Amino acid sequence: xxxxxxxxxxxxxxxxxxxxxxxxxxxxxxxxxxxxxxxxxxxxxxxxxxxxxxxxxxxxxxxxxxxxxxxxxxxxxxxxxxxxxxxxxxxxxxxxxxxxxxxxxxxxxxxxxxxxxxxxxxxxxxxxxxxxxxxxxxxxxxxxxxxxxxxxxxxxxxxxxxxxxxxxxxxxxxxxxxxxxxxxxxxxxxxxxxxxxxxxxxxxxxxxxxxxxxxxxxxxxxxxxxxxxxxxxxxxxxxxxxxxxxxxxxxxxxxxxxxxxxxxxxxxxxxx
Ligand SMILES: NC(=O)c1ccc[n+]([C@@H]2O[C@H](COP(=O)([O-])OP(=O)(O)OC[C@H]3O[C@@H](n4cnc5c(N)ncnc54)[C@H](O)[C@@H]3O)[C@@H](O)[C@H]2O)c1
Numbered sequence: 001x002x003x004x005x006x007x008x009x010x011x012x013x014x015x016x017x018x019x020x021x022x023x024x025x026x027x028x029x030x031x032x033x034x035x036x037x038x039x040x041x042x043x044x045x046x047x048x049x050x051x052x053x054x055x056x057x058x059x060x061x062x063x064x065x066x067x068x069x070x071x072x073x074x075x076x077x078x079x080x081x082x083x084x085x086x087x088x089x090x091x092x093x094x095x096x097x098x099x100x101x102x103x104x105x106x107x108x109x110x111x112x113x114x115x116x117x118x119x120x121x122x123x124x125x126x127x128x129x130x131x132x133x134x135x136x137x138x139x140x141x142x143x144x145x146x147x148x149x150x151x152x153x154x155x156x157x158x159x160x161x162x163x164x165x166x167x168x169x170x171x172x173x174x175x176x177x178x179x180x181x182x183x184x185x186x187x188x189x190x191x192x193x194x195x196x197x198x199x200x201x202x203x204x205x206x207x208x209x210x211x212x213x214x215x216x217x218x219x220x221x222x223x224x225x226x227x228x229x230x231x232x233x234x235x236x237x238x239x240x241x242x243x244x245x246x247x248x249x250x251x252x253x254x255x256x257x258x259x260x261x262x263x264x265x266x267x268x269x270x271x272x
Contacts, residue, residue, distance in 0.1 A: 002030025003249045008078045010034045010071065012061040012126055013088030015042030017195040018145065021237020022085055022244045027051050029245045031083060034074040036061065038088070053078070061088035061122040067129040075133050082137060083248045084130035086167075087145040090160075090197045091118020098200065099159025112159045119163035123170055127185075131178065139182030141248045144171050145240070146187045148263050164189075168259045175257030184256040186247050191235045191263025192225050194218065230265030 009026045013019040014035035023033045027050045035050075037043035040058025047056035055077055059070035075081050091114050092098055099115040101107035123144050134140035149157060150164030168187050175185040192198065202217040205224075212220045225234045239262050246252055247260075261267055 002028075003251070004083070004245060005030035007031040007082040007248070008034070008074070008080050009083035009085065009248065010036060010074055010081060010130065011085045011087055012036045012122065013038075014085075015039045015046045015056070018190065018193060018237045018240050019085075019087040020046050022087060022145075022241040023047075023050055023054075025238060025241025025245050026083070026085075026248070027054065029249070031245075031248070032078055034078060036067070036070045036074075036088075061086070061126050062117050064125040064128060067125045071129040071133060080137050081130060081133040082140045084126065084134065084140070084142045085145070085244055085248075086123045086126040086142065088122045088126070089119040089145065089163075090195075091115055093196065093200050095204065099157055100204065101158065102155055104155070104158055107159055115159035115163045116166070119160065120166040120170070123167045127170070127174060131174075131183070134178075134183045135181050140184075141252075142171075142174065142178075142183065142185040143244050143247050144168075144185070144187040146171070146189050146259060148189045148191050148261060148267050151189055151259070151261070151267060171259060172257050179256060184247070184252065186252075186256060187259040188240060188243055188247070189259055189261045189263065190240050191229065191261070191266045192221070193235050193237065193240075194221055228266050228269055229263070230268060233264060235262055235264060 009031045011023045014023040015037035032053045035043040035056045043056030047054035057070050059066040096111045097114045099111040144167050146167040147164040149161040150168050154161035171187040202220040206212045
């Protein structure tokens with residue numbers, strides 16, 4: 001029997017990117033998956049690709065009421081909730097919204113708030129919506145997708161990094177509070193994946209770094225990966241998804257309050 005057979009999972013931000021990879025791994029391991037994404041059409045299309053039982057719902061993960069409603073819909077349609085994956089995040093594709101700023105005094109309050117809302121508040125609202133249903137089930141797993149940015153000094157993206165560090169802190173607080181309910185709460189810190197965020201960052205590097213001026217965005221990203229990753233390759237959505245299925249399953253029954261890196265060793269290095 002597949003290790004997550006009979007389990008019901010939600011993945012926020014699962015319409016594309018890392019979330020879509022997580023949803024696929026959960027489905028492959030037997031779980032029934034609901035995708036909740038700002039992009040409703042994308043969520044439905046991704047669910048259709050997964051399995052006939054998967055569902056896709058449009059909602060803002062950073063909105064407490066919208067998330068409570070969306071999770072209620074999932075529980076009504078699928079019959080409960082065992083696994084909550086809070087992946088939605090990364091919150092804007094311009095310099096201000098990315099909270100990009102060197103020196104720090106260039107970061108605007110608007111950019112700061114966008115990052116805190118799109119990342120940290122999304123985890124808050126999603127955890128809050130899921131917990132009563134996991135308690136009703138007698139236990140379960142919450143997995144928060146943070147980032148290596150939450151573990152390191154990241155002067156280029158201080159707002160994003162602070163939001164991700166906040167997610168790691170929230171993970172620990174909830175793990176302690178919810179342990180007696182047999183709800184395990186863990187965080188995953190991905191490294192570098194070729195998704196929309198990196199397309200944007202590579203564009204910023206192309207303009208700002210002379211040696212990247214004539215390079216394609218994808219090649220700029222691969223150069224950053226090559227310079228910084230001991231294992232020599234970018235991370236993939238499946239790399240993250242495989243850790244999610246482990247943390248969601250019985251093999252991780254005594255693991256809670258952890259933040260686990262999937263970064264090919266990037267954080268062993270001083271960034272170059
Ligand atoms: N790409 C990387 O290198 C990287 C590294 C570390 C951590 N992460 C984190 O992984 C997660 C997924 O990132 P990605 O690179 O796959 O991003 P992505 O932009 O490719 O996909 C994000 C998905 O989340 C959805 N989404 C965004 N905000 C939402 C919200 N408030 N409510 C509902 N849905 C929302 C988007 O519509 C999209 O479908 C994010 O939390 C990101 O911070 C990414």
